[in-house]
Amino acid sequence: MTQKDIEHFKKILTNQLKELLIHVGDAVSGMTTPKENLPDPADRATIDSDRNFMLLISGRERQLAVKISKALLRIENGTFGICDNCEEEIAYKRLEARPVTTLCIDCKTKEETYENARGL
Ligand SMILES: [Zn+2]
Numbered sequence: 001m002t003q004k005d006i007e008h009f010k011k012i013l014t015n016q017l018k019e020l021l022i023h024v025g026d027a028v029s030g031m032t033t034p035k036e037n038l039p040d041p042a043d044r045a046t047i048d049s050d051r052n053f054m055l056l057i058s059g060r061e062r063q064l065a066v067k068i069s070k071a072l073l074r075i076e077n078g079t080f081g082i083c084d085n086c087e088e089e090i091a092y093k094r095l096e097a098r099p100v101t102t103l104c105i106d107c108k109t110k111e112e113t114y115e116n117a118r119g120l
Helices: 003-031 051-056 059-076 092-097 105-117
Strands: none
Touching: 003 059
């Protein structure tokens, strides 16, 4: 993967995280008081530094935020696009469709087959 590809995915992931946090921020402001203490959702790109905020969001959105943060971390340390399991490069098309993925299609398929076999 070239530096240009990396920049491309970094932009996608950063935007995804921002959008998610703005969305979550809106939801959180609706249920918490006082509002003055709430962080500005637009400034939430460094989400892992604020655990309290992370506790306020729940379920799927938090999972996704964590996944995006981890993907951005992998971009920082140069392991982005490398399969967690077999350490092969993940296909560009797969990353394009799902930049937060940590497994290549082969390993993902195997994992799913395994989970299905166990009835998960
Ligand atoms: Zn793999």
